[in-house]
Amino acid sequence: MRVVLAFVAILAGLAAPVTAQEERSGPLRIEITEGVIEPLPFAVPTFVAETAQAQEMAVNITRVIASDLTGTGLFREIPQDAHIARVTAFSSPVQFPDWKAINAQALIVGGVSVDDSGKVVVRFRLYDVFAGQEMGQGLQFVGTVDGWRRIAHKVSDQVYSRLTGEDPYFDSRVVFVSETGPKDARQKRLAIMDYDGANVTYLTDSASIVLAPRFSPGGDRVLYTSYESGFPKIYVLDVATAGRNVLNAADGEMSFAPRFAPNGQTIVYSLTTGGNTDLYQLNIASGQTSRLTTTPSIETAPSFSPDGSRIVFESDRSGTPQLYVMPASGGEATRISFGQGRYGTPVWSPRGDLIAFTKQSKGRFHIGVMRTDGSEERLLTASFLDEGPTWAPNGRVIMFTRETQGAQGASSLWSVDITGRNLKQVRTETGASDPSWGPLQN
Amino acid sequence: MRRSAVLSAPVLAALMVPVAALGVGTSDWIDGFRTDVERCWNPPEGSAVVIVTFGMNRDGTVIGDSLRSIPREMAETDSFTAARRAILRCGRDGYDLPPDQYEAWREIEMTFDPLVGGEQ
Numbered sequence: 237m238r239v240v241l242a243f244v245a246i247l248a249g250l251a252a253p254v255t256a257q258e259e260r261s262g263p264l265r266i267e268i269t270e271g272v273i274e275p276l277p278f279a280v281p282t283f284v285a286e287t288a289q290a291q292e293m294a295v296n297i298t299r300v301i302a303s304d305l306t307g308t309g310l311f312r313e314i315p316q317d318a319h320i321a322r323v324t325a326f327s328s329p330v331q332f333p334d335w336k337a338i339n340a341q342a343l344i345v346g347g348v349s350v351d352d353s354g355k356v357v358v359r360f361r362l363y364d365v366f367a368g369q370e371m372g373q374g375l376q377f378v379g380t381v382d383g384w385r386r387i388a389h390k391v392s393d394q395v396y397s398r399l400t401g402e403d404p405y406f407d408s409r410v411v412f413v414s415e416t417g418p419k420d421a422r423q424k425r426l427a428i429m430d431y432d433g434a435n436v437t438y439l440t441d442s443a444s445i446v447l448a449p450r451f452s453p454g455g456d457r458v459l460y461t462s463y464e465s466g467f468p469k470i471y472v473l474d475v476a477t478a479g480r481n482v483l484n485a486a487d488g489e490m491s492f493a494p495r496f497a498p499n500g501q502t503i504v505y506s507l508t509t510g511g512n513t514d515l516y517q518l519n520i521a522s523g524q525t526s527r528l529t530t531t532p533s534i535e536t537a538p539s540f541s542p543d544g545s546r547i548v549f550e551s552d553r554s555g556t557p558q559l560y561v562m563p564a565s566g567g568e569a570t571r572i573s574f575g576q577g578r579y580g581t582p583v584w585s586p587r588g589d590l591i592a593f594t595k596q597s598k599g600r601f602h603i604g605v606m607r608t609d610g611s612e613e614r615l616l617t618a619s620f621l622d623e624g625p626t627w628a629p630n631g632r633v634i635m636f637t638r639e640t641q642g643a644q645g646a647s648s649l650w651s652v653d654i655t656g657r658n659l660k661q662v663r664t665e666t667g668a669s670d671p672s673w674g675p676l677q678n
Numbered sequence: 679m680r681r682s683a684v685l686s687a688p689v690l691a692a693l694m695v696p697v698a699a700l701g702v703g704t705s706d707w708i709d710g711f712r713t714d715v716e717r718c719w720n721p722p723e724g725s726a727v728v729i730v731t732f733g734m735n736r737d738g739t740v741i742g743d744s745l746r747s748i749p750r751e752m753a754e755t756d757s758f759t760a761a762r763r764a765i766l767r768c769g770r771d772g773y774d775l776p777p778d779q780y781e782a783w784r785e786i787e788m789t790f791d792p793l794v795g796g797e798q
């Protein structure tokens with residue numbers, strides 16, 4: 237490009253001066269190749285409270301929307317005290333010059349009403365300030381007072397999608413293991429929370445060790461491993477009722493690392509019998525099982541491709557833990573990880589294009605992603621102990637467990653964008669590990 | 679992966695602008711124009727190449743409703759939205775362009791190509 241420009245300059249230098257009267261044919265053509273990567277500045281004035289009961293909620297909803305957007309690292313909120321225009325009614329004409337003056341590129345305007353029955357109505361509009369026009373159509377969400385955060389996330393999802401072109405993910409939940417107590421006597425409970433750590437609900441008590449919860453594709457059930465019987469067994473739990481059933485529990489067998497197939501009807505898991513660990517598939521309704529691997533090595537951590545046709549898993553058949561892909565019905569597996577170190581806990585992206593994994597190399601742990609054929613490996617994090625990635629429903633963000641060193645070491649949840657940007661801790665009220673990110677809620 | 683420096687069609691087209699149509703110091707104000715827009719262009723992740731055409735007023739401001747994408751279907755993409763936002767945002771006070779060469783910059787065809795400049 238620079239060479240071309242120099243050439244243009246030389247040509248221009250040779251040319252005779254032109255006057256304003258001389259005409260050019262066609263438009264002036266310019267190529268722009270070097271943009272900036274910076275968060276897009278947006279303004280979100282406090283949503284207009286359209287009923288007296290809505291005052292506090294309007295403030296809270298606005299703050300959650302701002303937090304959702306800024307939390308992505310892709311957007312920067314322009315503080316409200318910098319706003320020039322005041323939005324006093326949802327349908328007021330937008331004063332674009334005032335928003336341009338503070339360099340707001342996107343403007344979110346909304347109204348909130350709450351009636352005596354507790355019904356909440358939230359309306360919003362998104363504007364492209366510099367184009368001076370609305371982006372998409374205004375939308376209205378109806379919910380209950382208790383569900384106000386979900387409504388806020390719904391608005392954020394719409395704004396995020398319209399501005400980035402990506403699928404949304406804010407109105408989603410994460411099931412995880414809540415951890416309390418010292419490291420040598422840690423109590424673990426299954427818990428569920430909003431993606432941002434709010435609205436925590438506990439699903440089990442701390443009487444037994446629980447591990448590795450995994451959401452069903454619909455988000456209505458959770459698979460997990462519990463030592464309740466003394467051996468690790470797989471349970472399926474109904475999220476709405478917290479009722480649970482043990483799956484495929486033969487005495488003396490250890491079953492663990494379960495994960496749902498995309499159809500929600502079958503699961504794949506590890507089973508240890510006679511000192512050997514292989515992968516099996518189970519139809520939940522019929523109880524029918526089939527064995528998928530038959531090697532003397534340890535096969536575990538299976539995860540389906542989103543179309544259900546393939547499974548990525550971890551195996552030490554080569555001597556060290558590595559990642560392999562095989563047909564969902566079993567058969568020949570292809571090794572996909574070849575870097576230095578040990579690879580584990582692979583998880584297929586909901587988009588189908590990437591596999592996230594844990595890598596241990598030179599005493600450090602990493603969360604990384606690679607193409608499904610193992611190419612273009614990228615490490616996104618590095619620490620004393622990072623492990624267990626899970627994908628946001630849009631395949632843009634990964635959440636994982638980070639554990640700190642030493643006797644006082646604690647587990648916490650972190651998230652990172654697939655570009656490696658925006659690494660941050662997810663606030664939880666207790667220690668937390670083993671996250672599984674559920675689908676976007678309806 | 680950095681794309682090789684193959685000349686794209688718009689660049690070749692720019693080379694073919696009649697020499698007589700460009701005045702002394704042309705590259706200076708074109709470079710300045712380009713830099714001004716680049717300063718405001720925040721290409722979305724995975725952004726596609728988009729060509730935007732627009733008209734200019736004599737005072738260096740953009741004729742707001744003249745912005746179009748080529749092809750037209752690109753107008754619905756966030757790639758076009760980001761390009762349009764860049765042109766309008768950094769040109770809100772008017773671009774610094776030579777008034778005596780207005781005919782040279784009265785109509786602009788700007789190609790936004792994130793694959794040339796950045797790591798993908």
